[in-house]
Amino acid sequence: MMLTDENKKYLLTGNEACAEAAIQAGCRFYYGYPITPQNEILTHMAIRMPQVGGTAIQVESELAAINMVHGSAAAGARAMTSSSSPGISLKQEGISYLAGSELPSVIVNIQRGGPGLGDISPSQADYFQAVKGGGHGDYYTIVLAPGSVQETADLVYDAFDLADRYRNPVMILGDAQLGQMMEAVIFNKKCGPDSYKKEWALTGANGRKRNIIKSFYPVQGELEEFNAKLQKKYNLIKSKEVRYEEINTEDADIVIVAYGTCARICKEVLMKNKTPNIKVGLLRPITLWPYPSQIIQEIAGKVRAILTVEMSAGQMVEDVRLSVLGRCPVHFYGRTGGGIPSPKDIIKKITEIISVNKKTIN
Amino acid sequence: MEAVYKTPETLIDTPTHYCPGCGHGIIHRLIAEIIDEKDIKGQTIGIAPVGCAVLAYNYMDIDMCEAAHGRPPAVATGIKRVHPDKIIFSYQGDGDLAAIGIAEIIHTANRGENITVIFVNNAVYGMTNGQMAPTTLINQKTLTTPQGRNEQSDGAPLRICELLSVIDGSRFIARASVTSPQNIIQTKQLIEKGFNTQIQKKGFSLIEVLSPCPVYWRMSSVESIKFIDEEMIKAFPLGIFKDWEGRN
Ligand SMILES: Cc1ncc(C[n+]2csc(CCOP(=O)(O)OP(=O)(O)O)c2C)c(N)n1
Ligand code: SF4
Numbered sequence: 130m131m132l133t134d135e136n137k138k139y140l141l142t143g144n145e146a147c148a149e150a151a152i153q154a155g156c157r158f159y160y161g162y163p164i165t166p167q168n169e170i171l172t173h174m175a176i177r178m179p180q181v182g183g184t185a186i187q188v189e190s191e192l193a194a195i196n197m198v199h200g201s202a203a204a205g206a207r208a209m210t211s212s213s214s215p216g217i218s219l220k221q222e223g224i225s226y227l228a229g230s231e232l233p234s235v236i237v238n239i240q241r242g243g244p245g246l247g248d249i250s251p252s253q254a255d256y257f258q259a260v261k262g263g264g265h266g267d268y269y270t271i272v273l274a275p276g277s278v279q280e281t282a283d284l285v286y287d288a289f290d291l292a293d294r295y296r297n298p299v300m301i302l303g304d305a306q307l308g309q310m311m312e313a314v315i316f317n318k319k320c321g322p323d324s325y326k327k328e329w330a331l332t333g334a335n336g337r338k339r340n341i342i343k344s345f346y347p348v349q350g351e352l353e354e355f356n357a358k359l360q361k362k363y364n365l366i367k368s369k370e371v372r373y374e375e376i377n378t379e380d381a382d383i384v385i386v387a388y389g390t391c392a393r394i395c396k397e398v399l400m401k402n403k404t405p406n407i408k409v410g411l412l413r414p415i416t417l418w419p420y421p422s423q424i425i426q427e428i429a430g431k432v433r434a435i436l437t438v439e440m441s442a443g444q445m446v447e448d449v450r451l452s453v454l455g456r457c458p459v460h461f462y463g464r465t466g467g468g469i470p471s472p473k474d475i476i477k478k479i480t481e482i483i484s485v486n487k488k489t490i491n
Numbered sequence: 492m493e494a495v496y497k498t499p500e501t502l503i504d505t506p507t508h509y510c511p512g513c514g515h516g517i518i519h520r521l522i523a524e525i526i527d528e529k530d531i532k533g534q535t536i537g538i539a540p541v542g543c544a545v546l547a548y549n550y551m552d553i554d555m556c557e558a559a560h561g562r563p564p565a566v567a568t569g570i571k572r573v574h575p576d577k578i579i580f581s582y583q584g585d586g587d588l589a590a591i592g593i594a595e596i597i598h599t600a601n602r603g604e605n606i607t608v609i610f611v612n613n614a615v616y617g618m619t620n621g622q623m624a625p626t627t628l629i630n631q632k633t634l635t636t637p638q639g640r641n642e643q644s645d646g647a648p649l650r651i652c653e654l655l656s657v658i659d660g661s662r663f664i665a666r667a668s669v670t671s672p673q674n675i676i677q678t679k680q681l682i683e684k685g686f687n688t689q690i691q692k693k694g695f696s697l698i699e700v701l702s703p704c705p706v707y708w709r710m711s712s713v714e715s716i717k718f719i720d721e722e723m724i725k726a727f728p729l730g731i732f733k734d735w736e737g738r739n
Contacts, residue, residue, distance in 0.1 A: 158569065158572055158573060160569070184572045186568075186572075186602075188565075188598070189594055189595075189597075189598040190594060192562065192565070192594075192595070193562070193565040193568075193594070193595055193598065194565075196558065196559065196562040196565030196566050196569065196595070197565050197566070197568050197569035197572070198569060199556075199558070199559075199562075199565075199566050199569060200538075200556065200565065200566040200567060200568060200569020200570040200571075200572075200573075201569035201570065201572060201573050202569070203556045203566070203569070203570060204536075204569065204570045204573035204574055205573065206573045208569065222559055223559065223562075226557075226558075226559050230557065331536050331554040331555070331556055331570060332536075332554065332574065332577070333533050333534040333535060333536060333553075333554055333574070333577045334532065334533055334552070334553055334554045335533030335534065336533065339552055339553055339554050339555070340554045340555075341548045341554070341555050341556075341557075342555075342556045342557060343539075343548065343555075343556070343557035344557060345545060345546075345557055347546075
């Protein structure tokens with residue numbers, strides 16, 4: 130299975146596209162532990178990595194996997210691990226260490242229902258964990274949320290690039306639906322690790338001063354200084370890397386805010402909306418951290434209401450409310466535990482919002 | 492005049508943070524001497540643990556990485572896979588390796604990962620003020636076994652060399668101590684053999700070193716040495732447990 134023809138269309142699952150894009154982005158070290166619904170990433174890596182001279186290991190646990198990523202990233206290589214919700218909980222220790230050691234690395238979370246063992250159907254209930262740090266300490270992971278198989282591949286390239294540019298862990302936040310569905314995908318973006326000189330990496334101190342990769346600052350004041358440096362980096366990322374997609378937000382009465390699979394469903398809502406006097410728009414965050422707060426704030430000043438749609442009991446809606454800061458009502462429609470919102474449900478919710486809104490206006 | 496005794500080049504001349512009578516400093520020095528003698532300073536990468544040796548990188552003039560508690564074998568694996576020709580060692584305490592990191596060490600050995608592990612067994616958790624470790628002796632008093640370790644409720648001392656030597660991927664497994672000049676010389680030879688195992692790409696090697704923690708054993712340095720020689724080696728006999736050259 131060689132998938133290297135540029136501009137040729139391949140029919141792949143989101144998981145396979147994710148794995149292949151990582152290889153084409155120069156990732157040569159992959160460590161994983163099986164968990165549904167992302168097993169195809171591990172199996173694709175097992176086939177493809179040997180073909181490109183890379184390493185794919187099925188390891189004993191998610192803890193080991195993330196720490197192997199830590200080692201390979203410290204050694205200067207592009208490394209990745211993938212998992213689904215319960216496995217990502219285990220990886221949080223390692224992600225905090227990666228952030229504290231400023232190690233570029235890519236972590237894929239193909240979310241499933243929780244809490245606990247939950248189920249294996251799609252969910253967006255790891256939003257808090259992904260965008261608020263997740264592990265201990267003051268840190269952020271850059272979080273990219275694809276909405277299609279093609280975008281999954283495209284964002285994987287960007288993930289490696291952002292990771293190297295900012296020396297920070299980057300998470301691809303998908304879900305079971307995105308991971309399992311098949312779509313046409315073209316691998317047309319190429320990038321390699323060569324453009325980043327990793328002078329800090331551990332390669333053996335031959336002919337240079339030694340390098341140390343650590344996150345331990347026991348001397349009073351040093352850790353505060355280091356945290357200040359991290360926060361400066363996070364602010365830079367916030368100012369430069371926010372991404373989103375806007376559809377029909379210009380003169381909308383209501384704007385839906387949704388990401389990933391939910392955003393796809395909401396695009397259908399926009400097409401199916403048969404209420405001529407209610408104009409519906411969509412704002413789809415592509416980066417969940419940094420969050421597109423600014424544009425949501427601007428939209429809030431122009432619309433009658435914002436509706437947030439998620440496959441969770443209401444997580445991203447908190448960031449929407451923080452962005453809106455009371456400028457307009459924020460409504461929420463969510464499904465949990467593997468429930469997927471249908472366009473019909475969402476249209477019904479919109480109709481409700483408008484009628485309630487009318488009553489309060491009249 | 493030729494100097495017959497000097498600080499190894501790999502050892503950084505800096506005040507120590509270890510307590511008087513602690514074994515970590517001796518073991519650091521042995522590693523530094525071996526790196527000097529084998530002239531591999533520029534090719535060696537070490538992994539420091541969480542534990543009293545968390546600052547090991549303050550003392551060794553080589554590339555070093557920190558790892559989360561118990562995870563050095565996984566971090567070492569990640570580095571070794573990128574740099575298969577570099578010499579990678581992890582340095583771990585008994586809490587780090589035998590408790591929280593037991594899965595990582597067993598599976599790293601089982602993969603036959605071509606790395607060397609220096610395992611410092613001082614039978615307590617030093618850094619967190621002297622709680623029971625998996626290696627604490629029966630009846631040994633610690634902060635969390637105030638009446639002494641009770642086999643029924645706390646389990647018996649975990650013998651890592653014995654455990655790892657039955658794993659196919661292990662190639663050189665040995666236990667030594669730092670209680671006398673002879674034992675120190677022996678420790679050095681065994682650690683060197685561990686490095687040679689790796690350099691010759693023979694696979695996984697681990698050298699356990701019985702090491703005093705006078706502070707949390709609540710003993711003098713001299714009593715600590717006696718404790719190892721008379722008590723600790725009963726639970727942890729010295730010797731070579733696995734040798735790819737077939738010397739055991
Ligand atoms: C996940 C996690 N749990 C607990 C700790 C606290 N901790 C630090 S060192 C240590 C024990 C170290 O003991 P050992 O490995 O035997 O090394 P020693 O200090 O005795 O040399 C513990 C439990 C930690 N840092 N991280
Ligand atoms: S507490 Fe024990 S192991 Fe830690 S430095 Fe002191 S003597 Fe050494």
